[in-house]
Amino acid sequence: MLTKTPCMLEFFIVLKTFLGKHLMVLMELSRIMISETSDHQIIVLKENGGERSFPIVIGLHEAWAIDRAVKEIPTPRPLTHDLLTNIIAQLSDGLEKIEISDLKNNTFYAKIVINQNGNTIEIDSRPSDAIALAMQRKAPIYVAKKILDEVCKWDHS
Amino acid sequence: MLTKTPCMLEFFIVLKTFLGKHLMVLMELSRIMISETSDHQIIVLKENGGERSFPIVIGLHEAWAIDRAVKEIPTPRPLTHDLLTNIIAQLSDGLEKIEISDLKNNTFYAKIVINQNGNTIEIDSRPSDAIALAMQRKAPIYVAKKILDEVCKWDHS
Numbered sequence: 469m470l471t472k473t474p475c476m477l478e479f480f481i482v483l484k485t486f487l488g489k490h491l492m493v494l495m496e497l498s499r500i501m502i503s504e505t506s507d508h509q510i511i512v513l514k515e516n517g518g519e520r521s522f523p524i525v526i527g528l529h530e531a532w533a534i535d536r537a538v539k540e541i542p543t544p545r546p547l548t549h550d551l552l553t554n555i556i557a558q559l560s561d562g563l564e565k566i567e568i569s570d571l572k573n574n575t576f577y578a579k580i581v582i583n584q585n586g587n588t589i590e591i592d593s594r595p596s597d598a599i600a601l602a603m604q605r606k607a608p609i610y611v612a613k614k615i616l617d618e619v620c621k622w623d624h625s
Numbered sequence: 626m627l628t629k630t631p632c633m634l635e636f637f638i639v640l641k642t643f644l645g646k647h648l649m650v651l652m653e654l655s656r657i658m659i660s661e662t663s664d665h666q667i668i669v670l671k672e673n674g675g676e677r678s679f680p681i682v683i684g685l686h687e688a689w690a691i692d693r694a695v696k697e698i699p700t701p702r703p704l705t706h707d708l709l710t711n712i713i714a715q716l717s718d719g720l721e722k723i724e725i726s727d728l729k730n731n732t733f734y735a736k737i738v739i740n741q742n743g744n745t746i747e748i749d750s751r752p753s754d755a756i757a758l759a760m761q762r763k764a765p766i767y768v769a770k771k772i773l774d775e776v777c778k779w780d781h782s
Binding site for chain 2: 529530544545546547548549551552554555556558559560575577580582584589591592593594597
């Protein structure tokens with residue numbers, strides 16, 4: 469039976485970190501398309517320093533939250549995504565990044581990555597909420613390379 | 626100059642706790658009135674074991690969140706208030722209570738009270754978000770006695 473020695477464990481951790489970095493692609497928010505007569509809004513993420521981009525369909529409430537964060541529009545009272553940001557700020561050392569990490573049955577899955585006392589905490593989220601938080605804190609947005617390859621495979625056909 | 630001895634400090638802490646308890650009234654959510662054709666929804670809070678109640682006008686998104694929490698309706702992916710609850714659960718020892726603590730210019734102000742490593746952390750919130758969290762975690766809802774006295778003063782006129 470193969471047992472992992474401390475040295476092997478360290479190797480696996482380094483390998484996982486290396487792969488994690490290189491299997492994630494830094495993105496930027498390039499467009500928000502809001503139609504108040506529709507339940508479905510569209511945001512477009514574009515590869516940072518690259519050409520590839522893809523849309524994500526989100527709800528109106530989340531689209532507004534992202535739009536307000538981009539335009540830095542103040543509100544008299546904290547709205548729900550402001551509250552999310554304030555709670556993270558008060559309970560942790562801050563939002564490190566967000567990752568869109570999976571795509572199953574046409575649904576994107578995201579993670580909010582938070583630092584707390586030297587630990588990294590990952591919390592499952594919809595991409596829309598995660599992107600609203602990232603835009604508020606100017607935190608980086610990553611997308612798994614496998615997803616970008618998948619959703620952009622017809623771009624040049 | 627008056628200096629506070631450890632004994633006096635202890636007295637002030639006990640006094641503050643006593644006053645805090647007696648100046649806050651435990652409430653329960655008694656009604657949610659949702660009209661999808663209106664931007665303004667109404668929830669009604671009622672004094673626990675008492676007769677007094679008062680309405681709060683909230684947004685549609687928050688009314689849905691409260692309604693889902695009350696009816697324990699599951700969703701395939703975490704919605705924004707589920708994410709709020711999950712973040713509080715992951716980063717702290719949990720939501721202790723929520724308080725509607727102030728009323729200025731016809732706007733209610735609330736606080737989310739969270740325990741973390743033996744500390745109590747209070748975070749400013751709109752009542753709607755705070756009540757959605759309280760309903761999800763079955764946490765108590767308090768209203769400052771001065772507010773209840775103010776908003777219910779015409780009840781028996």
